[in-house]
Amino acid sequence: MSTNSVDPLATLYANHRGWLQGWLRKKLGCLHQAADIVQDTFVKLLALPQLPVLREPRAYLLVTANHLLINQFHRRKLEEEALRAMAVLAEDSLAHSPEDIVATRQLLGHTMLLLMDELDEKPRRAFLMARVDGQSYAEIAAELGVSESSVKQYLAKVLAHCHARLHALNAHG
Structure with a gap:
């Protein structure tokens, strides 16, 4: 791996964390709960052996976050x-x-x-x-x-x- 390579998870986080947190905040009505689910979403992705190639990263994040919400429920x-x-x-x-x-x-x-x-x-x-x-x-x-x-x-x-x-x-x- 070259030193110039970009971490896909870091890019995903930088590009979509704010959007996902905003979406969750509207859904949950609580900034703190939304932030927790966002954190848990990216921790779950971090635990994957390899991040899949994502054509629709927001859809993937929504599905992952929704699974976490269901587990929380x-x-x-x-x-x-x-x-x-x-x-x-x-x-x-x-x-x-x-x-x-x-x-x-x-x-x-x-x-x-x-x-x-x-x-x-x-x-x-x-x-x-x-x-x-x-x-x-x-x-x-x-x-x-x-x-x-x-x-x-x-x-x-x-x-x-x-x-x-x-x-x-x-x-x-």
């Missing part, structure tokens, strides 16, 4: 389902006496701690920082040394894990 659905399952479990377990309510909450807390122990360190820390400490994605990302997109993926992973484990418990119990 599915992660959110998993998160919502996990939260609903936790709420149903808590509601089903609640009794009328204050002692039973405290006992149920403690049991749920212990169950969550056990589920957390099954996770890798970064997803577990991200979840605790978000849900217990109330930190923002940006604060968590800075503390863990990762992107906000990674923080979102960690949280989705934790919730999907908890949902799967609780679903398995309900199926057997």
Whole structure:
């Protein structure tokens, strides 16, 4: 490879990043979400062994970005389902006496701690920082040394894990 050759991905990024971000911003209504998807789109392309020859680069970028949006939608659905399952479990377990309510909450807390122990360190820390400490994605990302997109993926992973484990418990119990 000569020193004068141009990186096709760098050219693609320089020529189309702004357009893709603008398109996503209109679709999502949020500059930060759009920027995350743009970043994820180009990271996905960077991971390819070789960038294909693109006759319609914008169409290719749109398809890639749309796949990421679909994946994000599915992660959110998993998160919502996990939260609903936790709420149903808590509601089903609640009794009328204050002692039973405290006992149920403690049991749920212990169950969550056990589920957390099954996770890798970064997803577990991200979840605790978000849900217990109330930190923002940006604060968590800075503390863990990762992107906000990674923080979102960690949280989705934790919730999907908890949902799967609780679903398995309900199926057997």
